[in-house]
Amino acid sequence: MRGYTAFVKKEILESIRTYKLLIVVAAFFIFGMMSPLMAKLMPEIFSKLATEGMIITIPEPTAIDSYTQFFKNLTQMGLVVLVLVFSGILSTEYSKGTLINVLTKGLSRHAVILAKYTVYLGLWTVSLAVSFLTAYGYTEYLFKQDGIVNLLFSVFCLWIFGAFLLSIFLFTATLIKSNYGSMLLTVMVIGLLFIMNIIPMLQKYNPVALISNNVIMLTSPYDLSNIYVSMIITGIFTIGFLCSSLLVFKKKSI
Amino acid sequence: MEKFVEYLPFLIPILVVEFALALAALVHIVRHPNYRFGNKVMWVVIVLLIQIIGPIIYFLLGKGEE
Numbered sequence: 476m477r478g479y480t481a482f483v484k485k486e487i488l489e490s491i492r493t494y495k496l497l498i499v500v501a502a503f504f505i506f507g508m509m510s511p512l513m514a515k516l517m518p519e520i521f522s523k524l525a526t527e528g529m530i531i532t533i534p535e536p537t538a539i540d541s542y543t544q545f546f547k548n549l550t551q552m553g554l555v556v557l558v559l560v561f562s563g564i565l566s567t568e569y570s571k572g573t574l575i576n577v578l579t580k581g582l583s584r585h586a587v588i589l590a591k592y593t594v595y596l597g598l599w600t601v602s603l604a605v606s607f608l609t610a611y612g613y614t615e616y617l618f619k620q621d622g623i624v625n626l627l628f629s630v631f632c633l634w635i636f637g638a639f640l641l642s643i644f645l646f647t648a649t650l651i652k653s654n655y656g657s658m659l660l661t662v663m664v665i666g667l668l669f670i671m672n673i674i675p676m677l678q679k680y681n682p683v684a685l686i687s688n689n690v691i692m693l694t695s696p697y698d699l700s701n702i703y704v705s706m707i708i709t710g711i712f713t714i715g716f717l718c719s720s721l722l723v724f725k726k727k728s729i
Numbered sequence: 730m731e732k733f734v735e736y737l738p739f740l741i742p743i744l745v746v747e748f749a750l751a752l753a754a755l756v757h758i759v760r761h762p763n764y765r766f767g768n769k770v771m772w773v774v775i776v777l778l779i780q781i782i783g784p785i786i787y788f789l790l791g792k793g794e795e
Contacts, residue, residue, distance in 0.1 A: 493788075498788055501746050501785075508743065512739055
């Protein structure tokens with residue numbers, strides 16, 4: 476336990492010193508801010524595009540448009556930024572050999588993996604919170620937020636998917652020593668999930684459901700029980716990946 | 730001018746984030762003059778001229794090992 480807390484402190488310090496914290500929070504803040512702004516400016520942008528003899532009619536933007544932009548930004552660019560920034564999660568430790576000293580001094584290997592997962596999950600939570608609060612604040616400022624339901628639940632779904640992504644990433648990082656290899660494998664797993672999403676029967680159980688239904692949830696009285704199945708399965712997979720990365724890392728030569 | 734005032738609440742935070750990132754990157758470039766590739770002048774130009782993306786690229790790709 477002492478090893479775990481010490482390693483958590485080391486990871487937090489590292490994410491500050493390598494500017495990871497700054498980058499992630501700044502990027503997510505900008506995502507959160509751009510979304511309401513883009514929704515607001517969209518009619519103006521299109522009206523500039525319209526040339527003579529061409530009429531583009533766009534309904535007055537609402538808070539829903541703002542959140543559509545928000546979830547679109549975060550589920551695409553946001554997750555890409557997350558994977559890019561966290562890409563060196565274990566590979567820099569392998570290549571620099573910084574783990575050898577602490578592991579031979581008696582730090583348990585489980586503590587390393589768990590501490591890393593905790594810190595990166597915390598970083599994801601903070602950045603998502605920053606992004607959501609900015610988006611919420613500016614949407615409040617620009618639009619009327621009537622009739623929006625399940626907003627927090629929708630963001631929570633996104634958070635769970637992020638946690639799932641991080642666990643996959645940690646698992647692939649324990650499997651493959653190189654930075655790009657583990658990134659590629661993660662992308663392949665996510666790609667596979669998206670391909671599986673084509674089959675209608677599996678859609679309900681697919682973790683991708685957590686990031687594809689965010690906007691629908693907000694408007695109509697959406698049946699949330701559809702999401703619970705996918706949520707539970709994603710949770711099980713997250714824990715599964717975490718456990719397997721513990722097992723793999725235990726046997727790994729560093 | 731009216732438009733400008735309307736979007737002021739957006740412009741100010743963006744400017745703050747931009748300058749914070751650029752400043753952090755600039756200080757890092759000057760203090761740690763060893764990069765994965767490129768030289769000091771190139772990175773200073775990138776960080777100062779490409780807003781937001783420049784500093785992020787520097788921290789992710791250009792920052793050398795200690």
